[in-house]
Amino acid sequence: MDTPEAFDRLLRDRSAALLRTAYLLTGDRHLAEDLLQSALTKTFQRWSTLRDEAAGEAYVRKVMVSIYTRWWQRKWNGERPTAELPDVELLDPYGAADEREYVRRLLTSLPRRQRAVIVLRFYEDMSEKDIAEALEISTGTVKSTASAAMTRLRTMIAEEQGPARVRQYEGGDRP
Template sequence: MDSAPEAFDRLLRERSAALLRTAYLLTGDRHLAEDLLQAALTKTYLRWSSLRDEAAAEAYVRKVMVSVYTRWWQRKWNGERPTAELPDVELLDPYGAADEREYVRTLLTSLPRRQRAVIVLRFYEDMSEKDIAEALGISPGTVKSTASAAMARLRSMVADEASPVPTPHEKGAP
């Protein structure tokens, strides 16, 4: 067999993907599989001089993986511990962004058409006041005052606790 570093590097290059698949099939978890393979490769490297060829080395890695995995499985698990208080963890709402977009769309549809057009062109299309004025056939001053009135109306609708604009979830609520 070649020198240990060269032969070991060749084993890593040529067989690490297959070995990782085996580790994944044993553990069922990508991260645990990577840990398992790393532990097995470390043990293999330390015993490299006693292995007769690369095929024997690959078989040895697989044997070590099964042995290490079995020890992990037999060892008393110390992962989670019950506590009296739950930690404050911010959970991401996968639908929050969609709900927010729908809420903003609902707010926009409650604006008069010109105000809605000015807000959409200004903030969604990022057009200048001059370009909006040309597109809508109004003066730049009218664009400014219309945008100001629309923003004031949107702020009041959001802040108004007495008659809030219903979010999509509240529309069907009794």
Template sequence: MADRIDEQFREFVSSRSAALLRTAYLLTGDWANAEDLLQTALTKTYLAWLRLGTIDAVEPYARRVLVTTATSWWRRRWHGEKPTGSLPETSGTDGADERAERDLLWRFVLGLPPRQRAVLVLRFYEDLTEAETARLLDISVGTVKSQGARALAALRRRMAEEGLEPAASRFGSKELAPGGAVR
């Protein structure tokens, strides 16, 4: 039985670890922390494998562990200055204004409270429904809606403070479809 569990776990890790790592990165904003977070989540998932019952329960459980562990780490860690041996370059552009805007937007996202950030990541980057997000975070659908609305309002406010306009408004009244295509 232990061999069967190990094989199922290996299959799960090989098929889903890339997506889980992406979620971990979106929650932490740092690849090294995301890898640590994923390892912790996979360890906890492996230890709970028998309790989970069905293979369908494994990924939601792993995502839940990612979110709760990231929130726990966020509460415990100091997020101030980080020492470095060399000074960063003062300005180095790659020539793409979109990349600078995206990086600035990510800093804004990372500045959101952990629950608001988790709601945005799960709703808009993992493309989960409000109900799935609520179930994963163990909150009500109304809380998902309110946390999402507050997060988006905060992002809009921060963008306005920086003099940035949302990408959709640059295309007039047309909406942007997923992938940036204009509808």
């Protein structure tokens, strides 16, 4: 039998009926597609030994039932349905940008010295001593300025109910 053309005709003319059979066997659209694909692969490998297209279709059905039976006989069946779905945090693709904009807006509302201390301390990860040298102020002034800035940021976050990730730092040492 002419392999590529006859097999293509079988796919074109009978794939919907074969998929329906697979669906009736599995009860699941995705499993039915997997089952049919597996059966068609095995059938294609044996296509040259089949008499005609009708025999090919019958062979596909036989292979589907055989594969499905093996699936059914296995102890492990892959996924298991559950009554309760696990809580999965969905990532908001714009959430990080929103948070950055929110923090940027908070920082720009601070007086210049407070903003400079916070940026150098938490974004540039500089020590208090290095910040004091860079701004030409004492280490004590850096500490008191950072404390005042953090108090002001926490107050603004609490009043505005900012993004959850930003609010989690209210008790910590980061803006």
